[in-house]
Amino acid sequence: MKYCKKCTMPDTRPGIVFDSNGVCSACNHYEARKNIDWNKRWTEFEELCNRYRGCNGLGNYDCAIAVSGGER
Numbered sequence: 001m002k003y004c005k006k007c008t009m010p011d012t013r014p015g016i017v018f019d020s021n022g023v024c025s026a027c028n029h030y031e032a033r034k035n036i037d038w039n040k041r042w043t044e045f046e047e048l049c050n051r052y053r054g055c056n057g058l059g060n061y062d063c064a065i066a067v068s069g070g071e072r
């Protein structure tokens with residue numbers, strides 16, 4: 001049996017893939033997330049909101065915010 005070098009996840013877990021470094025797909029996914037520039041993301045999100053803001057009049061909630069991920 002093979003284990004992930006980072007989280008010691010065994011390769012018996014369904015859907016798990018190891019890369020050439022012996023690191024599982026979950027760890028690789030996590031690493032990729034860390035490299036996301038969240039400030040840039042937020043700016044883009046604000047710009048998107050600004051585009052729709054105000055179309056229902058000031059002071060109303062006019063943004064639908066979809067949040068995904070388990071970071072609460």
Ligand SMILES: [Zn+2]
Pocket residue numbers: 004005006007008009023024025026027028
């Ligand atoms: Zn892992």
